[in-house]
Amino acid sequence: MDSTVVTGSEENVWGGGNQPLGASYGKLMMWFFLVSDALTFSGLLAAYGFSRFKFIETWPIADEVFTHVPFVHGNFPMIYVALMTLILIISSVTMVLAVDAGHRMKKNAVIWYMFLTIIGGAIFVGSQAWEWGTFIKGDFGALETKGGRILQFVDTETGERAAIADFAKTIPSERVNHERKNGVWFYNGEELPSYSVNEVIEGFKAHPNITVRTESIVQEGEKEGEKTVLSRTDALKKLGSATQVVEGANLIHNEYGSRLFADFFFFITGFHGFHVTSGVVINLIIFFNVVLGTYEKRGHYEMVEKVGLYWHFVDLVWVFVFTFFYLV
Amino acid sequence: MAHEHKLEIFRGLWKFKSNTQKIWGVLAFLCVITAIEVVLGIIKPEFLLKNDNAFLGLKLLNWIFIILTLVKAYYIAWDFMHLRDEKTSLRRAIVWTPIFLVAYLVLILLLEADYIYEVFRDGFVTWNF
Numbered sequence: 135m136d137s138t139v140v141t142g143s144e145e146n147v148w149g150g151g152n153q154p155l156g157a158s159y160g161k162l163m164m165w166f167f168l169v170s171d172a173l174t175f176s177g178l179l180a181a182y183g184f185s186r187f188k189f190i191e192t193w194p195i196a197d198e199v200f201t202h203v204p205f206v207h208g209n210f211p212m213i214y215v216a217l218m219t220l221i222l223i224i225s226s227v228t229m230v231l232a233v234d235a236g237h238r239m240k241k242n243a244v245i246w247y248m249f250l251t252i253i254g255g256a257i258f259v260g261s262q263a264w265e266w267g268t269f270i271k272g273d274f275g276a277l278e279t280k281g282g283r284i285l286q287f288v289d290t291e292t293g294e295r296a297a298i299a300d301f302a303k304t305i306p307s308e309r310v311n312h313e314r315k316n317g318v319w320f321y322n323g324e325e326l327p328s329y330s331v332n333e334v335i336e337g338f339k340a341h342p343n344i345t346v347r348t349e350s351i352v353q354e355g356e357k358e359g360e361k362t363v364l365s366r367t368d369a370l371k372k373l374g375s376a377t378q379v380v381e382g383a384n385l386i387h388n389e390y391g392s393r394l395f396a397d398f399f400f401f402i403t404g405f406h407g408f409h410v411t412s413g414v415v416i417n418l419i420i421f422f423n424v425v426l427g428t429y430e431k432r433g434h435y436e437m438v439e440k441v442g443l444y445w446h447f448v449d450l451v452w453v454f455v456f457t458f459f460y461l462v
Numbered sequence: 463m464a465h466e467h468k469l470e471i472f473r474g475l476w477k478f479k480s481n482t483q484k485i486w487g488v489l490a491f492l493c494v495i496t497a498i499e500v501v502l503g504i505i506k507p508e509f510l511l512k513n514d515n516a517f518l519g520l521k522l523l524n525w526i527f528i529i530l531t532l533v534k535a536y537y538i539a540w541d542f543m544h545l546r547d548e549k550t551s552l553r554r555a556i557v558w559t560p561i562f563l564v565a566y567l568v569l570i571l572l573l574e575a576d577y578i579y580e581v582f583r584d585g586f587v588t589w590n591f
Binding site: 154155156157162165168169172173176177180181183184185186187188189190191192197211212213216219220223224226227229230231233234237279280281283349350353354358359375439442443446447449450453454456457460461462 | 481482485486489492493496499500503504511512513519524527528530531534535538539541542543544548549551552555556559560563564567568571572574575576578579582583588589590591
């Protein structure tokens with residue numbers, strides 16, 4: 135086999151030195167990584183879709199879960215996530231402006247735009263952490279039944295959610311938190327919730343204006359799309375199957391409804407938050423390289439372009455997470 | 463490295479003088495779409511939420527959200543990630559591979575999920591107690 139015949143520079147396809155896709159090695163590898171990472175995220179989101187379609191009639195309504203804005207009291211569904219989305223899109227724009235300035239070899243502009251991008255990323259990660267904190271802490275509290283379903287409480291007059299703390303009775307009991315100083319062999323026990331099931335049920339009986347709301351979504355009629363509100367008699371019957379008080383959410387219990395919702399929330403937004411965090415770190419490294427003049431000496435700012443690709447990808451993923459977690 | 467940029471979006475309907483201007487134009491467009499999504503998410507027009515009007519098992523409002531998301535994704539990938547300026551072969555390799563795989567995965571998983579939902583609903587398994 136004679137494979138080293140060179141007849142002309144255009145025909146020298148396998149001899150190296152040319153770029154059939156018109157992109158450098160580093161950029162191609164970044165794209166390779168992004169495509170595979172996109173498939174990872176798609177896997178997570180598709181699994182979310184699977185669980186949601188499986189429990190389509192009982193899935194929590196995102197608008198009722200994410201209703202808080204930092205420093206402000208009240209019910210503002212969507213507002214804060216929309217703001218976070220905007221922050222991430224704007225940091226994406228400053229990134230692409232940095233890439234553009236890099237093409238034109240304007241070092242100072244690159245420095246400033248990279249700096250703004252990093253600030254935007256940091257604000258986003260901070261917001262994400264706050265969102266997690268609020269979600270874990272919980273709002274109103276709920277009861278969990280034997281079957282692991284959630285019973286929430288509403289005011290019959292206003293139709294608004296009622297917090298357990300507002301109506302539960304305080305019954306003196308010997309229930310105490312097991313603490314380290316009380317035992318020789320202390321194992322970390324689960325923290326006791328603020329109220330016992332009994333206290334909630336007694337409080338429920340004492341307040342005729344409170345009733346139970348189940349996970350089931352009404353499928354037809356006037357209240358279509360809302361959660362089912364039980365009558366007082368049905369509610370009392372349902373309360374008989376309650377086994378524990380749930381406040382907030384973790385991987386095992388979730389006061390907002392299906393526990394899978396909390397699991398996917400932690401996994402998907404957590405995985406995305408991890409990407410943003412590593413993006414900020416990589417951006418910082420490139421930022422210092424720009425400040426030190428590394429790319430000025432190299433003659434081109436392709437590294438900024440590559441890290442930019444990663445940063446835009448993180449933004450792109452958030453666009454999908456935003457839709458499937460908060461909107462749909 | 464693609465130093466030349468194609469400076470028009472919407473198939474030439476909106477032309478820009480420089481790449482920087484194009485970036486701001488795309489940002490404006492993305493903000494408008496996000497605003498539409500948020501407003502729709504807050505108002506929730508009733509006829510878009512009716513199960514009777516659902517298309518392929520998904521409410522019309524959700525279809526709108528998904529389509530708007532894909533539009534946003536297109537402009538992020540094409541203009542911010544410069545796919546518009548890359549060679550056609552590279553662009554197709556990057557875009558169609560995940561689209562094909564994800565469409566397949568989603569189809570399989572959602573059909574299966576709907577089947578399990580029916581098993582639960584028709585009382586073969588007690589789970590909501």
